[in-house]
Amino acid sequence: MQPSSIVNDRIARIAAHLQPPNDSQMGDLRRENCRAKGASGGFKVGVLGAAGGIGQPLALLMKMNPLVSVLHLYDVVNAPGVTADISHMDTSAVVRGFLGQQQLEDALTGMDLVIIPAGVPRKPGMTRDDLFNINAGIVKTLCEGIAKCCPKAIVNVISNPVNSTVPIAAEVFKKAGTYDPKRLLGVTMLDVVRANTFVAEVLGLDPREVDVPVVGGHAGVTILPLLSQVKPSSSFTPKEIDYLTDRIQNGGTEVVEAKAGAGSATLSMAYAAVKFADACLRGLRGDAGIVQCAYVASEVTELPFFASKVRLGRTGVEEIHPLGPLNEYERAGLEKAKKELAGSIQKGVSFIRK
Structure with a gap:
């Protein structure tokens, strides 16, 4: 004993x-x-x-x-x-x-x-x-x-x-x-997860085979899916672009309304958060080529914070990728996103500085 x-x-x-x-x-x-x-x-x-x-x-x-x-x-x-x-x-x-x-x-x-x-x-x-x-x-x-x-x-x-x-x-x-x-x-990964899912539905693919960059922010019009940069390379009709952009931007509202007061997007958010956390941990471990979209301090635009593709490593964000070529629809969406984001960023800064 x-x-x-x-x-x-x-x-x-x-x-x-x-x-x-x-x-x-x-x-x-x-x-x-x-x-x-x-x-x-x-x-x-x-x-x-x-x-x-x-x-x-x-x-x-x-x-x-x-x-x-x-x-x-x-x-x-x-x-x-x-x-x-x-x-x-x-x-x-x-x-x-x-x-x-x-x-x-x-x-x-x-x-x-x-x-x-x-x-x-x-x-x-x-x-x-x-x-x-x-x-x-x-x-x-x-x-x-x-x-x-x-x-x-x-x-x-x-x-x-x-x-x-x-x-x-x-x-x-x-x-x-x-x-x-x-x-x-x-963490803006949920926007990417939704974008991958919704685009895969339209294309008839497995969502795990789809990669949609989503830039800007994490609310409404600040969520900007770059459908022109979807992998695998795909083309969409104007109607499909409107549908997909609107659904990706309002995915959270879709869940809130479907739950009818019983909650918000908790399960998909947890999944997306863990997917992103795993990417951060693999970066900390030293794995190469870990690229995800995230909302970070950035010089990609004139705004101090912006979501775009970043490369993760042992020190966190080791590289911020440029937006790449945007079509006319995306350029217009970017201007809307920046205008909305500017106010949200200032609201956060003022909360601490006031």
């Missing part, structure tokens, strides 16, 4: 995964040793807002990612329950839960990648800007924690309105003296 001290230590390790106590209460059982035997090497990932509609499926999918060795789940409510649930999955990532503002710093310490889906969801009739007053404050608080506890982490911002929350994050990091534009990315 095993000595009782060994058994007690094993039980303590399990408890520490689910609800980590203060370090002063742990004795020799430090958090970094609370690892399942045989856990794979990989990256430490924090999900802020892990108990929400996006956060829960996002956390589940990140637990399945073989590049994740430690997964920290933070929220202001229900984090212990989500953590207990996900921790039962037989994958190698170790899961730890953190509840409330008092545990935010513990949740963030040592993270390589931080994903922020925290905030309130859209409801019928709401625009992304309607979410601003609530979500802006949430993103500000979380980014202050990041600046203090893991300033070198790659940060993926999902909280809407992304067009404004990424500039908010940038201003917080500037104030803290930790801003690195290469490490701050707004």
